[in-house]
Amino acid sequence: MSKDLPVNTLITGEKAVGKSELAKIISPKAPTYFLTELEEKLISGELDLEALSEIVILDINKSSSCKYLIEQFEQKSIKIIATTTTLNQTLEEKFLVKVNIPPLRDRVEDVEFLTNNYINEAKRLFLIDKEFENIDVDLSSNAISLKKSIFRAVLFDSLTKSDVMHILEEFLLKEFESKTSYKELLPIFEIPLLKAGEKAFKSQLQMAKNFDINRNTLRKKLQENGL
Numbered sequence: 001m002s003k004d005l006p007v008n009t010l011i012t013g014e015k016a017v018g019k020s021e022l023a024k025i026i027s028p029k030a031p032t033y034f035l036t037e038l039e040e041k042l043i044s045g046e047l048d049l050e051a052l053s054e055i056v057i058l059d060i061n062k063s064s065s066c067k068y069l070i071e072q073f074e075q076k077s078i079k080i081i082a083t084t085t086t087l088n089q090t091l092e093e094k095f096l097v098k099v100n101i102p103p104l105r106d107r108v109e110d111v112e113f114l115t116n117n118y119i120n121e122a123k124r125l126f127l128i129d130k131e132f133e134n135i136d137v138d139l140s141s142n143a144i145s146l147k148k149s150i151f152r153a154v155l156f157d158s159l160t161k162s163d164v165m166h167i168l169e170e171f172l173l174k175e176f177e178s179k180t181s182y183k184e185l186l187p188i189f190e191i192p193l194l195k196a197g198e199k200a201f202k203s204q205l206q207m208a209k210n211f212d213i214n215r216n217t218l219r220k221k222l223q224e225n226g227l
Helices: 019-026 035-044 066-075 089-094 108-126 143-158 161-177 182-201 204-211 215-224
Strands: 009-012 032-034 054-058 079-084 097-100
Touching: 009 019, 019 032, 019 054, 019 079, 032 035, 035 054, 035 066, 066 089, 108 143, 161 182, 182 204, 182 215, 204 215
Parallel strands: 009 079, 009 097, 032 054, 054 079
Antiparallel strands: none
């Protein structure tokens, strides 16, 4: 609806919920800038306001001068489509149309759609011809964590033991260079081992038997690692 209206539109929501994608749908031909980038172009004179009829501004809340910028565009009758993660009084006053995009955890049908898209993208990238089901997706950071968790799952399926050891070696080297101690790194080995054991063997009795340790030692290790 706002696509054809001569009014400013503000799209709100958490990070990575699709705000910039919606902005492109509302104004597909409008130039798109992050607010900080836009400020630099205006100061340097690179941007000709006379040639603009509409503009998309991403993260418009990330500047104390956004009110001044909005008023500049209003004087030139330039339609603004902006995105923000937080609202303030200026944004409330300057944007007639406001659209809030809910987080992915509240959009089951979108998660399914995006999951399939990201799986197919990962398969093409890693040249993997296999079906993937029941991936444990992470929605904590919306599309960012969702895509990351899917790519990790698809990539992991093709890793060899040598690949895993190499990744771990590189990670540990970086940690040692950051002065992380040996004792601080032990949970990186123990926690995944214990979690995998819980999933595979179902009970502490079977875990202790397969780990070849007594149940008291196992219970102590679980408690030490908060499991």
